[in-house]
Amino acid sequence: MSRIAEHPILGPLKPSGREVSILVDGEEVIAYEGEMIAAALMASGRRVFRYTEKRREPRGLYCAIGRCTDCVMIVNGIPNVRTCVTPVEPGMIIETQRGIGRWGGGDHGIH
């Protein structure tokens, strides 16, 4: 895990949520409830969140404020979810998105 524990301006940083488990491409990742999905993935060493539609190029966190849509992934079966502004919930199923992605996959809230 690589997280900033001591920030030069903000001072000591302690995650406020409890530790929960999420599933990323089938692997268990420990995250803090309420932190952004992208933060948990970066902390676990993941940098590639999706592959582009036409040229299949890797993309990851870019603007980190919900504008650029580069960090979208399939979350609980829903494609195009901006992981930098979507908080972690326990048991979330997160998948790398290829192109425009697909509906479903894993346990999801689709009906």
Add this chain to the structure above:
Amino acid sequence: MKRYCDSLVIGGGIIGLSCGYYLSREGFKVQVIDSMEFGSGSSGACDDMILLQSKKPGVVLELAMESLEMYRFLHMELGCDLGFKQMGGMILIENQEELAVMEEFVSSQRSCGLNVDIVDREELRRRQPHVSDRFISSTYSPDDSQVDPFLVMKGFINAGQRLGMEVRYREAAVTAEKNGAGRWQVLTSTGCIVEAENVVISAGAWSNIVGGLFDISIPIFPRRGQLLITEKIPPIGETNLWSASYMVTKLRPDLAKVRENQSEYNELGLGFSFTRTAHGNYLIGSTREEQAGFKKLVDYRALEALSRQVAHIIPLMRHVHIIRHIAGFRPATPDGKMILGPWPGKEGLYVASGHEGDGIAMAPITGKLLSDIFTGRKSITNMKELIPRCMVV
């Protein structure tokens, strides 16, 4: 400066360009002018459907079927891709009352040769797994198709230009009169006079404004529609979708049920259409607004109503982002049929306009019919229902 041609087409949307192309193909020297920019009117603010199922049996359905057959081969004739795709279409039925009306409608369409059927709940689920359980059945036609309107317009322009057609945007007709030889003299906003044997008005929702230059009153008025556009998403179901409630309201107004927010519903003229573009964005429509005039504005009320409607019909859509909201003007006529043919009492003046929501579907057949009238291949007595006629706006 003065320019000469056989036919001056006023209005460079998909209809004007189709007319221009088919007239050029017959050897006429054609010039097309448009006061605005390529695709700036209704041809660039519409969905992309060649929808047969919404057409009432009769001349409109027959021509739509003929137009679809033309579209199947048009890319070869124009020599470019038109984004033609046949995804089929379904009209969703929510209750027994709607089912009864749609069964009658579908059987009358079938007797006209349209390939359409009513399917049961199981087939509806199979083709459309994300549609809400409240729908009891649906129509299904494999023939409903779509094209990219911009590619079709570009195709007509390029193929027309190879035949000598000239197209000018940002050039408006300002005045029109006849000279001693009986030829039209149309002064344009660039200071040109275009002398033409014939003039074709194909200015869509704006046709009556152009008609004013020729001292005629064309019964065409703008009926605004607002559309939402989603981000690119994976396909939802096999076909494009519509709802029967709108069709039933049109076919049997006495059955129109009382809804919540009835007045808002009436004012917006809400109907449901859901179509996938070639790029994977969905177009969610739409409103039919009578009172908006030429105000090309979108409003929050329509955004809310359209979003609520799509989430009600396809709950999954609550998770999808809307990235644009656009408005356009359907060129509407009082009797719902296009106007095509020579204007009575005005030698050399023709109208090809008033397709309401069917301009994309009807574009090839409209240009073809007009060229048939010009060459005398088609007698206008066979087209009584479409030639310019008296209607009260």
